[in-house]
Amino acid sequence: MSLFSVSVSTSRRLLLKGLAAPLAALALCSQAHAAFPDKPITLIVPFNAGTTPDIVSRLLAESVGRDIGQPVVVMNRVGASGIIGTQAVASAPADGYTIGFANVATLAINQSLYQKLPYDADRQLAPITLIGGVQNVLAVRASLGVKDVAGLIALAKQQPGKLTVGSGGNGTTGHLSAEMFKSMAGVSIVHVPYKGGLEADLALLRGEVDLVFENITSIAPHLKGDKLTALAVTGAARDSRLPKLPTLAETGLAGYQAVAWNGYVAPAGVDAKVLDFLNAAFNKALASPLVKQQLNAQAYEVNVGPRQQLFDLAKKERPVWAEVIKASGAKLD
Template sequence: MSFPHFSRTLPHRALRRALAATLAAFALAGQALAAFPDRPVTLIVPFAAGTTPDIVSRLLAEAIGRDLGQPVVVMNRVGASGIIGTQALIAAPADGYTIGYANVATLAINQSLYKKLPYDADRQLAPIALTGSVQNVLAVRSDLGVQDVAGLIALARKNPGKLTVASGGNGTTGHLSAEMFKSMAGLAIVHIPYKGGVEADLALLRGEVDLVFENTTSIAPHLKTGKIVPLAVTGAARDSRLPTLPTLAESGLPKYQAVAWNGYVAPAGVDPKILDVLNAAFNKALRTPAVKQQLDAQAYDVHVGPRQDLFDLAQKERPVWAEAIRHSGATLD
């Protein structure tokens, strides 16, 4: 016995059910996007509390939280040049509710500093925003007897291997900024790593080392002591907070440029529309006069732009830092 009517209509019913399920899924996805965020967002900072990454992130978290209508809670996951926090971010659900701080270290330096980096930034992360940068300052102890970059280069050439440069650790922008300087000027200066930028600055203040490359935020308060003489900044342009200081490019090294830039990322797979919401929130915060004023106090140069700016900069800078690492011989694994 056959049931022609039943056999013809069954596929149509299955098709209708499948279509209905698909439309329902699209509706739910649209509702979820329209409601984003409907609960707090976690911001992972893979560096210690009280550092420039932490200070900047907490300031921006408060501002974007107001714009999004939900708290943005900062969580510090410290260790291994940002690797621990980056891995924690990659392991989080790709729903936009966990985002992370990323910088020149996690997106550009680590790629050459570690032979076996346990994450692939291009494949496992998605850019949200490039938010800005901080320059380094080349400074010397006051009793070294030099007042400009040319004088430092001349002294180093007369005393190869006798001058010392402190940094906040192997592979930091302070260390690699010094390596770029040594390479371009053809100098032999001994690198002495400390546990952090604060310790490196104090070593210079105490006269234990001869020079340092340290970010403007950290070193600026020490310039008032008279024990440190700033010679130049490391960026492409002068710093408005230290307008009398030339760039290293102006000081005889025309190709020199090194800044500590940063931004924010999400796990790969987050809906691009959610990433656009987050990018708009960051850009709005960075345009806010009160936020800009506070960031300026941190010697932070703001960048506002599309999401891809962050990864475009990382791709551009990786070979620059790779060369500095090659020159230094530094490796962390």
């Protein structure tokens, strides 16, 4: 079962077929548009080097570049919750030689978080592929004495406005995962933003905050000690690395789902045959056992499927995040 729900079921069928479909699609697209690519491709990542988006993109860039015979060069364009890098992709020439990393923030959250965006995802971007995602873990400081989600909700209701939840900043999936939890559980918990997820994790370890909703990759190493207690995961299915942890939906918050999914986009207007070529190339890389193994080590669940999956998921989640943002009062300018 996937950790996030996608309306198109093709991804699982392609995964079962392994490399056959991506290889065939890549061959057909290459024949149909033989001139592409004849020079390096730039892959803009709107987040810092060393973050999960950067690590995943560099891994895939190496695999795709090796397969298509041209380098895929990762360029970090950081700032404003991914807006700067996304705008750079949207304004690039529509020739397929500039593509970009896109995620739940740039395609679904920012539309409600900011009063005005300098890009229109639907009109200025074209989907290449949905590549997968990472879910968050709800963890509390062990000294809080809470053993499960029901206990946390009960404590929060006994002490409204007393508990604190740390996050990597306003508008992050960690922050909005918490806001969704607060709304669905009917509790009041104070949000404390930090400059990044690592800082929020360290604050929890120091006892400065009571809980976090943090990326599995970054929080997992801290769960091995006795300072933190993990209560649940935020996706639609349990995580294979932490199989004993229930999903929040399983604990009674029916319909709860918050996943940091992502994919790749190109400027609108890129030839459909080029987009299909890139989709097939990324699907082939994602279907590679070695790449999947490396991504799984990052607590990353891989998705293989058609281009439109990415925008289908974004459009499905926008109203969900809009409601969460409205209820929380979170806004950025």
